[in-house]
Amino acid sequence: MSDRETVPSATAPEKSGSAPALPKEALEIAAGYAFAGPALDLGALLWEGRCLADAQIRIPLPMLNRHGLVAGATGTGKTKTLQLIAEQLSAQGVPVFLADIKGDLSGISAPGQPGDRITARAADVHQRWTATGFPAQFYALGGLGHGVPVRATITSFGPVLLSKVLQLNRTQEQSLGLVFHYADTKGLELVDLKDLRAVVAFLTSDEGRPELKSIGGLSSATAGVILRALTAFEAQGMGGFFGEPEFDTAEFLRTDGDGRGTVSVLELPAVQDKPELFSTFLMWLLADLFHDLPEVGDTGKPKLVFFFDEAHLLFQDASPAFLDAITRTVRLIRSKGVGVFFVTQTPKDVPGDVLGQLGNRIQHALRAFTPDDEKALRATVKTFPNSAYDLEELLTGLGTGEAVVTVLSERGAPTPVAATRLRAPESLMGPIESAALNEAVTSSPLYGRYAQAVDRESAYERLQRPPAGKGPDEMRARAPQAAPRTQEQPSVVEQVVGSGMFKSLARSVGTQIGREITRSVFGTARRRRR
Structure with a gap:
């Protein structure tokens, strides 16, 4: 124990056999997360190498539409953090969208498997762990992979x-x-x-x-x-x-019969080698929600929380118009009840105008093996509010399943920075079997609509x-012609040039179809589907 000022634990008077007195700084951090309303439980406070199980670190449920960032080096536990948050959102009736890049999030639909490591983690953080599966729908871009096909016109x-x-x-x-x-x-x-x-x-x-x-x-x-x-x-x-049929993003807003939010999992392993495509398609899904949903302002809980994995791919080589559209969409979609979490390795992967709108931060460990790594580490530290920790040292020493957290309080103010040992997900931490996944897809009522x-x-x-x-x-x-093109068949250019239809259309005014099309800040459009 350091020679900092210490006071007795807030949970019990100091007596023989009780927990050691806690530093004042640790108690102040814990007090910053003592929310009165509904909240998600992330884990327990870490201070000077100890896990303080009674000091719970949480996110207020109404603040989940204020957006967030989950970051950290490969292998530090980001995927399990997404799973943990998604489970608790579902349990509180909030639908969730997850992009499953590696194919290991389908397990959210099945109960987890108990074991010594889970038992130890649950004891560390005072978690009442119960193996639980959550309602899930599985999707695949264009039907490439296991899932209900997602297409766009x-x-x-x-x-x-x-x-x-x-x-x-x-x-x-x-x-x-x-x-x-x-x-x-x-x-x-x-x-x-x-x-x-x-x-x-x-x-x-x-x-x-x-x-x-x-x-x-x-x-x-x-x-x-x-x-x-x-x-x-x-x-x-x-x-x-x-x-067509074009996917209706309102499908993401479903709850099941017992009121739990549906977890929509977009399976992306089959298109891992097409990062420009799947990252942009994720943005289309988000932009389409923005285009369709009404304004609701601040509510007791979000309509949907959207996790945008591999977020750096979205911003890589993006044009100014594209970046501007992202910034405006993220800024405005909050008032439509949608929270967005960007998932990437470091905060520097996200442009400053977007990062400034992410009020909830969960930062897993970073590595500092190279000069570039050290530069990224220092830049990450600067994005956090004042901290009682030495963040450069802390961020390189966190273990798997540990993170630095700061969120927005119920009043909308940033909470103190808290090193946190995270809870264990209660669903299966890994993919379900292919046969079970196929059965879940083909038995979905959405399969007949979009397959x-x-x-x-x-x-x-x-x-x-x-x-x-x-x-x-x-x-x-x-x-x-329906048959594949041969050398004798005309190309698309030749067919179109040989047509007189376009001249007729070119001389005409816009049709009713044209007048119905309206475009959002992203240039996306939607006509009435049904």
């Missing part, structure tokens, strides 16, 4: 997010936005990639150049770059992520249709 995905996926530069992103605007106003629904390629193909043709000139600022060279990027993207097998892809008439088909007055023979001749 090109129209609703929008130009800003699609530009990130296609790795377009700022000029090309702005030009793609003009193409979307043109399609919106002409009533051309962009359901999948071939729809967008058809529109761009026409605009880059000799016949379409007058229309191209009518879209201010879009050059034929830039349109050609966009067309080539779309063709290459589809050639990589990415087409299945776009189409089968639908390719209805949209922009591509409309651009093949001849103008009014043409006969059925010519209509059949211009119809898109």
Whole structure:
């Protein structure tokens, strides 16, 4: 024990056989987490090498829509922290969204397995551990992997997010936005990639150049770059992520029959090698929620808590427009009852304008093996409020399942920084068997709604249709072929250029479809689904 001022424990008078007196600083930290209302229990306070089990570290439930950050080096326990928080949110009736990058979060649906390590951890932090599974739905991007397929139409995905996926530069992103605007106003629904390629193909043709000139600022060279990027993207097998039926993000707001919040797990192991795609799709899900949900202000508990894993991938090489849209979405979605937790290795992975909005912080251990590591460590320490700890020393010495915590109190003020030994999740800490996962997916009522892809008439088909007055023979001749393309079959460019339909559309005013499309700060759009 140091020679700091000490006082008796707050939980018992000092007497023979009782716990040693606690330093004043430790009691002040513990008092900062003594919330009166509903809260999530994270664990117990660590002070000078001791776990003070009676000093519980918690997050007030109403503050979960004030966003947060879970950070730490690989292997320090971030995934188990997500699982712990998700379980308690579900138990309190709050739906949760989790992105499962490594495929080890499906266990949240099954009771955990007791063991010596769990028993010891529960005793350390005064946790009444009970093996419990939680209601879960499993999803997969485009049906690639184990889960109900999640698809987006090109129209609703929008130009800003699609530009990130296609790795377009700022000029090309702005030009793609003009193409979307043109399609919106002409009533051309962009359901999948071939729809967008058809529109761009026409605009880059000799016949379409007058229309191209009518879209201010879009050059034929830039349109050609966009067309080539779309063709290459589809050639990589990415087409299945776009189409119909489009996923309704309101599915994430479900509770089960006993009032527990459903944990929506997006299984991503099958697309681990496509980080630009899955990270941007996560942002589309969040932007779509923002677009659809009404304003509710501050409530007793969030409508949804959204965990954004591998967050550094979202910000990597992002355009200014993309970063600005993220910042505004995160700032404004709080008033719609949605809390967002970014999950990454260090706070420096998150831009300052976004980091400043993350009031709840759980920082696992950091490593300082290189000069860059040391720089990241110092930068991380500067992002915390004043601390009674030596944070540089503490953050490099934390064990697995331990973290430095600061959250927003019930009054919205930051709590004292608290080193914390975290509780153990009560669900299975690992994946469930593949057979059980498949059964959970196929037995879901959502499977029948989203499993089968639908390719209805949209922009591509409309651009093949001849103008009014043409006969059925010519209509059949211009119809898109179902068989794979051979050398004799015309390309999309040739089919679109050979069509007179686009000229007719180009001369017309926007249709009702076009007028119904409205776009959010992210350029995403949603028409009435049902």
